[in-house]
Amino acid sequence: MDGMEEAAERPEEQARATPRRQDAQSGLNPEVSNTAQDMGALLEQYEETQHTQLRRGELVEGTVVLVDRDEILVDIGGKMEAVIATSELQNERGEMALRRGDHVSAVVIVPENAEGRPVISINRARAEIGWRDLQAKKDSEEVVTGEVVDHNKGGLIVSVDGVRGFVPLSQIVELRRGGSDEEVEEKLRSMRGQTMYLKVIEMNRRRNRLILSERAAAQERRAQQKDRLLSELQASEIRHGRVSSLTDFGAFVDLGGADGLIHLSELSWGQVQHPSQVLRVGQEVDVRVVGVDRENKKIALSLKQVEENPWTRIEQKYHVGDTVPAKITKLAQFGAFAELEPGVEGLVHISELSDERITHPKQVVREGENVQLRIIKIEPQRHRLGLSLRQAEDAGGYDYGGGFEAYSGASYVLDSGPSGSTTTDGEESEEEHAPPPEEPADTVHALPHEQSEPAASEPAANGTARVPER
Incomplete structure (x- = not known):
């Protein structure tokens, strides 16, 4: 009985339970709908007030949407476009600094002006970004x-x-x-x-x-250029450069990023005592690369090797037996060196200086003197010339036909020589060349002897060979 009664009651309970579940479900939908509406309203409210939430100094990005003579508007994502400060409307040439569609970064100057728009500055943004970039570049x-x-x-x-x-x-x-x-x-x-x-x-x-x-x-840039130049340079190349400095031992030439050294011996085929005789600072020159030391970052250059070696044409220009003008360049115990032209130098052995016996070349000639010499030997491969002063004196004539430019077509006139060597009246001014007191002032003897008049083969008072009278 009890079971039947319970069974009879269950349909009613089920009937009463179903409406309650339906009521609960129907009551949930309005809540969800209200929540969605609230989120939409909040989003709209956020968008409306976004431009008022900007902070002074804040960095923003946007796209230019309007450019005219009065203002430039930039869309920075808010409801109201931002306006660029009027001081930045034009560049230095008076042209509009921006165009529609340009993407810009800017700093907020005023979060909201009288019209409700943010005022922004591109220049300040560039400065802000610039400071960060400069810090990175300083660090690197x-x-x-x-x-x-x-x-x-x-x-x-x-x-x-x-x-x-x-x-x-x-x-x-x-x-x-x-x-x-x-x-x-x-x-x-x-x-x-x-x-x-x-x-x-x-x-x-x-x-x-x-x-x-x-x-x-x-x-910094020069160091980089030097590394690049050192990797490019090859020996025997001809390079153009500018003389940057002169020293006692040579000249430095800027090759465009690195300095190379022209040693004193590479300045000229002739005798050079100081680079200033050949070059000056700032002068542009062509030089030959003779060596590159990449490990020590040194470059060796030559100026004379750009020009022809005068010894390559020595046999065409000079011949054994020619009497030629020359200049005494150096004295040694065994003889005197004489230069025929820049780069061509020969030796007058002490035995070829005078018919008289002498103990040192200074008894006959001095450095810097211009003399006439006879060529007695030519060795082009060894760059050697044998010269004679006494044989030129014995020859008694100027039979040189090589066309030496400085003297061709003109009679030879003895130069006064270096200061302090020979005066205009033919008297010696140096004590070591002065004649003995008992001898005439215009005579210098190689060794003391009893002649009161110099022989035709004896040196004259100025140190050069006396040409016999005909």
């Missing part, structure tokens, strides 16, 4: 480029990546030291608008301080 020691925009008495003001920096006078390459204030001012003024290669040597973002150096950048 990179070279940067900057435009000279102004100057003061202390140096140049430059714009680098949108940031204004300062280049002190001591860090400007082209500025000469010791110049007057007017010269410095004129030079600084003339550099306005130029682009400079610089390195950051000091920066402080908080203090808005940026110090740069052109000298450091030049050294």
Whole structure:
């Protein structure tokens, strides 16, 4: 009985339970719908108020949507477009700085102006980005480029990546030291608008301080150019360069990134006592590369090897038996060296200086004297010439037909020689060449003897061979 009663009651309970579940389900839908509506309203409200939530100094990005003479509008994602500061509407040439569709980065200056628009600045954004880029380049020691925009008495003001920096006078390459204030001012003024290669040597973002150096950048770039040049140079190449400095041992030539050395012995085929006899600073020259030391980064150059070696045509120009003009260049115990032309030098052995017995060439000739010599031997392969003073004196004539330019077609006239050697009246001015007191002033004897008059073969008072009278 009880079971039947319970069974009879279950349909009613089930009937009562079903409406309750339906009521619960029907009550859920309005809640979900209300939640979705609330989220949409919040999103719309956020979009409406986004432009008012911008902060001064905030970096934003956007696209230019309007460009006219009065304003430039940029879509930065809010309900209201941002407007660019009027000071940035035009560039230095008076042209509109931006075009529609340009993508820009800017810094918020005013979150909301009177019209409800944010005011932004591209220049400030460039500066902000520039500071970050400059810090990275300083850390990596990179070279940067900057435009000279102004100057003061202390140096140049430059714009680098949108940031204004300062280049002190001591860090400007082209500025000469010791110049007057007017010269410095004129030079600084003339550099306005130029682009400079610089390195950051000091920066402080908080203090808005940026110090740069052109000298450091030049050294950096020169080191890079030198490495490149050293890898390219090959021995025997002809290169064009500019003389950068002169020293006692040679001349340095800038090849466009690296300096090479022309040793004193490679300046000329002739005798050179100092590079200033051949070259001057700033002179442009062609040189031959004679050696490249990549490990020690040294370059050896030659100026004379660009020209023809005069010994290659010596046999065509000179012949044994010719009497030629020459200049005494050096005295040694065994004889005297004489130069016929630049690069062609021969030896007058001591036995060929005089018919008299002498103990040193200085008893007959002096350095710098111009004399007539006879060629007695030619060895082109060994670059040797045998010369004779006494044989030229014995020949008594000027039979040289080689066409030596300095003397061709003209009678030979003895030069006065170096200062202090021979005076205009033919008397010796050096004590070592002065005649003994008892002898006539115009006679110099190789060795003391009893002749009161010099023989035709004896040296004259000026040290050159006396030409016999005909």
